[in-house]
Structure formats: structure tokens, C-alpha cells
Amino acid sequence: MKPNGADIDAICDLVNELCGIYLDTSKDYLIEGRLAKLVKQAGCASYVDFARKVRVDARLKNDVVDAITTNETLWFRDNTPFDALRYKIFPELIDAKAGSLFPKKFRVWSAACSTGQEAYSIAMAFADVVPDFESWDLQIYGTDISPAAVAQAQRGVYNELEVNRGLDQKYRGAYFVKSAGGWGVNDVLKRRCRFEVRNLLKPFTNVGTFDLIFCRNVAIYFTPTDRKSLFQRLGQTLNRGGWLFTGSGESLMDLGPNWAPKQHCRAVCYQPNGCNGVATLKR
Incomplete structure (x- = not known):
């Protein structure tokens, strides 16, 4: 599911609210790549609807944070x-x-x-x-x-x-x-x-x-x-x-x-x- 302008605004606001990460309209690819599966699993017709649902569902909040954050790490990183x-x-x-x-x-x-x-x-x-x-x-x-x-x-x-x-x-x-x-x-x-x-x-x-x-x-x-x-x-x-x-x-x-x-x-x-x-x- 490809997000439109309203979808992107809704998800950007949601992500900032949940974990402080600042996204802008150029991150539509990231939103689609990381959240499309969750949107489908939640049975939502749009990302706007998904954002509304997440705000009242603690499990979905954790799922969004886990999906959107970058856990790139390794031992003794940068040495x-x-x-x-x-x-x-x-x-x-x-x-x-x-x-x-x-x-x-x-x-x-x-x-x-x-x-x-x-x-x-x-x-x-x-x-x-x-x-x-x-x-x-x-x-x-x-x-x-x-x-x-x-x-x-x-x-x-x-x-x-x-x-x-x-x-x-x-x-x-x-x-x-x-x-x-x-x-x-x-x-x-x-x-x-x-x-x-x-x-x-x-x-x-x-x-x-x-x-x-x-x-x-x-x-x-x-x-x-x-x-x-x-x-x-x-x-x-x-x-x-x-x-x-x-x-x-x-x-x-x-x-x-x-x-x-x-x-x-x-x-x-x-x-x-x-x-x-x-x-x-x-x-």
C-alpha cells in the first residue's frame, strides 16, 4: 500500500509522538517499506486509519517502534x-x-x-x-x-x-x-x-x-x-x-x-x- 500525502503526515506525526524520530515527506519509501505489512495485518484501509488505531493499542505502538527504528549495531562499533x-x-x-x-x-x-x-x-x-x-x-x-x-x-x-x-x-x-x-x-x-x-x-x-x-x-x-x-x-x-x-x-x-x-x-x-x-x- 503506497501512502498519499495525508498518510505520510499522519505517520510522521505518529512516529514523532512515539519515539521522537523526525520524518518528512521524502520518507514515503521508508514508511511504506517498514509499515505496510503492519497496516495490512491491522485491517486498516489507509495509513491515516492505522495511525488512529495505533494510538489506542499498546501492542501496535510497540510494533510501530520496533519497525521504524534502526537497530544497526555490531561489537566494538567503530573501534x-x-x-x-x-x-x-x-x-x-x-x-x-x-x-x-x-x-x-x-x-x-x-x-x-x-x-x-x-x-x-x-x-x-x-x-x-x-x-x-x-x-x-x-x-x-x-x-x-x-x-x-x-x-x-x-x-x-x-x-x-x-x-x-x-x-x-x-x-x-x-x-x-x-x-x-x-x-x-x-x-x-x-x-x-x-x-x-x-x-x-x-x-x-x-x-x-x-x-x-x-x-x-x-x-x-x-x-x-x-x-x-x-x-x-x-x-x-x-x-x-x-x-x-x-x-x-x-x-x-x-x-x-x-x-x-x-x-x-x-x-x-x-x-x-x-x-x-x-x-x-x-x-
């Missing part, structure tokens, strides 16, 4: 941010926490975690740095707008194709167990990662503060106003001296002088709440 973690960010944070009440506690937010590969990759990068990984209180909070993506992240099971996308054999041998469904993340990693569905455009209620945030390749789908608001609010959840990573093609220089980009191991990152020397933590 350079994880090199920066190993050789710059984690060592500095460890030094900064050495004299604190909780020297082994680290909180990380994978703010658009998709099916979990980013969060688990961060955990493995941390394990590369510290001795006796299991003695550290590493807490990784993974969130995504897609219920289906979060469900897979919680299961932590990946098929052969998924584990072959960026996962080195040494990590597979150390942290994965072969199962009937593919390869499962072992308990050493799983108990350090918690996943839940969260809309990044809603208030960050009860999330706490973090030493590190990854928010990559999601704000590019938001309006300029929503994008700016998102990163400002993310900055408020960072501990002093904490770091934020965005996608390789994203820049936050327009947010102000505190958001001057820094480059480590060829990865661009930001330290909006403390920029001098070794990271210092919020007291």
Missing part, C-alpha cells in the same frame, strides 16, 4: 571509541576514583543500546584494563526505545552472523557460551548490564549519574531542538570529569564552550563537566 576507553578514559577514571569512598564503582549508560552489543562491548573493554575484573563494581545501564531490541539485549543471545560482526575470537572464548540459540553472553558480563525500554526525549527520572555515557547515532534522527535538549540533559547526568561519546559523524560544538570536542585514539569525545587534567569526580 576507536573502545581504544579511547582502554588507553585514556578508563585509566583516568580509575586514577580519579582511587581516593574516593567507592574506588571500584563505575556507572556507564549506553543510551541507545539497540540489541546490547555496545553495552557488552564496553564491559569487555573495561575488563581489558583492570586486574581481577570480577572484583569491580561495574554497572552498565542500557536503554533503547525498541522493546524487541531491549528484549534481545536482556537475553544476551546472538546468532552466528551477529557474533561474527566485530567480535574477536578472544572475547568469544572468554565471555560467550555456545547454546542452541547461538552464542550467549556469560554471567560475568550479564550481571553487570541492565537493560530497559526508555524514550530519550522523556525526563531522565531515577537514572542517577554516570562516569561515562555512549549516545551514538540516535540524535541524528531528532529535530535540532530535541537533539540539543537531549545532550544538555545527558550532560546533567554526568559526574564531574565524566565522558560522553557520540557517533563518528556527530558534533556537539554548537552546545557551547563546555562541549569542545576532544580526540583520543582518533575517537571524538566530550567532557562537559570538567576538562582539566585527570578527571575529578562529583563530590
Whole structure:
């Protein structure tokens, strides 16, 4: 079913309302490609009718979010941010926490975690740095707008194709167990990662503060106003001296002088709440 002008307007409004993604009239191909099957299954005569039905059906809302969001991900995506973690960010944070009440506690937010590969990759990068990984209180909070993506992240099971996308054999041998469904993340990693569905455009209620945030390749789908608001609010959840990573093609220089980009191991990152020397933590 090909959408007309009224259909496109109705779906664009619906998608923005559900997950903050900004679509315009040029995205008719995407609307048809990703939602036509759902429209047919729902027994709707048009996309306008479908949008009305979705607003009063919680299951359909989840189906639309799962269909429209892009869950493109892989292990250690782009590589350079994880090199920066190993050789710059984690060592500095460890030094900064050495004299604190909780020297082994680290909180990380994978703010658009998709099916979990980013969060688990961060955990493995941390394990590369510290001795006796299991003695550290590493807490990784993974969130995504897609219920289906979060469900897979919680299961932590990946098929052969998924584990072959960026996962080195040494990590597979150390942290994965072969199962009937593919390869499962072992308990050493799983108990350090918690996943839940969260809309990044809603208030960050009860999330706490973090030493590190990854928010990559999601704000590019938001309006300029929503994008700016998102990163400002993310900055408020960072501990002093904490770091934020965005996608390789994203820049936050327009947010102000505190958001001057820094480059480590060829990865661009930001330290909006403390920029001098070794990271210092919020007291």
C-alpha cells in the first residue's frame, strides 16, 4: 500500500509522538517499506486509519517502534571509541576514583543500546584494563526505545552472523557460551548490564549519574531542538570529569564552550563537566 500525502503526515506525526524520530515527506519509501505489512495485518484501509488505531493499542505502538527504528549495531562499533576507553578514559577514571569512598564503582549508560552489543562491548573493554575484573563494581545501564531490541539485549543471545560482526575470537572464548540459540553472553558480563525500554526525549527520572555515557547515532534522527535538549540533559547526568561519546559523524560544538570536542585514539569525545587534567569526580 503506497501512502498519499495525508498518510505520510499522519505517520510522521505518529512516529514523532512515539519515539521522537523526525520524518518528512521524502520518507514515503521508508514508511511504506517498514509499515505496510503492519497496516495490512491491522485491517486498516489507509495509513491515516492505522495511525488512529495505533494510538489506542499498546501492542501496535510497540510494533510501530520496533519497525521504524534502526537497530544497526555490531561489537566494538567503530573501534576507536573502545581504544579511547582502554588507553585514556578508563585509566583516568580509575586514577580519579582511587581516593574516593567507592574506588571500584563505575556507572556507564549506553543510551541507545539497540540489541546490547555496545553495552557488552564496553564491559569487555573495561575488563581489558583492570586486574581481577570480577572484583569491580561495574554497572552498565542500557536503554533503547525498541522493546524487541531491549528484549534481545536482556537475553544476551546472538546468532552466528551477529557474533561474527566485530567480535574477536578472544572475547568469544572468554565471555560467550555456545547454546542452541547461538552464542550467549556469560554471567560475568550479564550481571553487570541492565537493560530497559526508555524514550530519550522523556525526563531522565531515577537514572542517577554516570562516569561515562555512549549516545551514538540516535540524535541524528531528532529535530535540532530535541537533539540539543537531549545532550544538555545527558550532560546533567554526568559526574564531574565524566565522558560522553557520540557517533563518528556527530558534533556537539554548537552546545557551547563546555562541549569542545576532544580526540583520543582518533575517537571524538566530550567532557562537559570538567576538562582539566585527570578527571575529578562529583563530590
